[in-house]
Amino acid sequence: MGVSAPHAIGASFRAVGPAGAFFIYMAATLVAPTAYLIWSSVNTPAGLGLERYTTVLTDPFYLRGFRNSFGLSLLTALEASAAGALLAGSFAYTLPIRSKRLLLAFSNLATNLGGVSLAFAFIALMGTNGMLTIGLRELFGINLYPGFDVASFAGLNLVYVYHLTPFAFLILLPAFRGIRQQWIEAALTLGATRSQFWRHVGVPVLWPSFLAIFILTFANAFGTYSTAMALTVGRVNLIPLQIGFLFGEAAFDTELADALAVLMIITTSLCIVAYRALSRRTSIWLQNT
């Protein structure tokens, strides 16, 4: 007995150890801060209440912020996932091997270059004194400014798409690989045309993956703070920026920021739930590949 007890503990630690450590880590870094945010957003001077949420959701200024955030993210997600799908399609079926290597290398780089450094790269390229701005002006007499401004919604859209297209491409690639060459050959042998194959088999199989990547890129764009802040210095009304300003020097209201943050968490959580459901549907087709 005295010997077996520590042994049992050792065995059960081996069984749950790594997972247990992971859960403790998640509790400390994800669950606890979220719980604190929620608590602090409803903890008003007059007791528990939702008045901060009514403040935010009835204020035209924050509603505009939400509309801008949704609009920018939806547009970005649509562009990035469509471009990502085209890239993945051509990668899987048409590209020569050398271009494939180049595309993969570039995509890995671009997906991992984000945040402030990405914003500064674009300022160096297309800012008022950017290389492209000056090059176009000096060589071709084309003036980017004032028609275009990197510190605007159009600029943000461009930068987000640059960052998220390779991301969408890399995530979509396995799905395209799941459309096996044998399926196409079988369909062709039975008299179908290529476009018929895609319409009746290819696209229906890929559709959930496409929706999933759309949701994922939406959530990614929706939650971006540092790129947007560095690029526009706060000139656009996006909810992540408003959360930052509520921690700033003038309007110091961290509880209102907490309420905005909880609303963002709800939005992105819904995205994750939808993504999970959709990727389960896709995985049925990809299991045996």
Place this chain on the structure above:
Amino acid sequence: MRGNKRTIAILVAGLALGLPLNAKAQQPDPEKARTERKIVSYGQPDDWANWKEIWQVFCAKYSCTHEDTDMTSAEEIAKFKAERNNPAADTAEIGMIWGPVAVREGVTAAYKASGWDKVPDWAKDADGNWVGLYVGVLTFAVNTAIVKNVPRSWADLLKPEYQNSVVISDPRTSGTGVATFLSGTFAAGGDEKNLEPGFKYFAQLYKAGNLKAVGRNLANVQRGEAPITIGYDLQAAVWRDRLKGQVPLEVVVPSDGLFFMPGALMINKWAPHPNLARLFADFVLSDEGQLLFAKGYAHPIRVLAGNLKLPADIEPKPITTIPPEAKYVRDWNAASVLLRDIARRWAQEVLGQ
């Protein structure tokens, strides 16, 4: 049981004795200060207002070490409050507009330093929760290699020739941004109780396309990305000196209204080194401490009040002298109430969001 009662009686007696001792802890004890050995500050960094030398001289006197973490006034108040059970910092420099907020939040220790009486009334809290140390004048730092026709006034900045050239700090995130906004407001005929002219002026400046969307910092000035920056003279002068030989910077005091804002000191209510903190407050209001600010291009508050004279041979020379008709905020309570307005209305009325 009886033993317990005796313990309680001793504790109560101790508390009763402790009370007057606590009240007396208001005054710093130099002996105790020597055992504290360390002083920690927020928002008093080496490269601002000559804090570096001030800390060096102070710590040489009281054989202490010093640490600073730079942050905004709002963060200072939030940190004092959040850390009250495990306090880290003793003092902080605070924008005076935040003084009343700090008092409302209850994070300050009331202490009237030995130079207290020599600070003008408008620049201190009546109970000693915060006290002004120096003032900075809002100026334009103009890169004359890029801007040939140097702007001389706030009105000049509206001209089309300064398209995409004026760089300011965001009043929503920065103390200098708030000061810039107030400076423009006073120049446009407003004051701390009437911000209307300020919003009109900056909306006009923004719509004209003259405000450039880059960060206001030394790197951007050096790269030529920020042709005209607006900020305190004490910072502009340091930038000018540091960029000597690389970027020709002219520091301009706007002709349509010299406006200044004070920097103030507050002591953490829960300061872990309370004696050093109070001795430090005494030191920065002493003749010696005050003149050290001037070496960092700041204008010592007692020079402004007229009870301390700058030596004729002071180096470096200040950017400007402050005339009696200079504009400044007199009612900090009113200004502090309007802070939230500034943030919101800046987004809506200036940036049109």
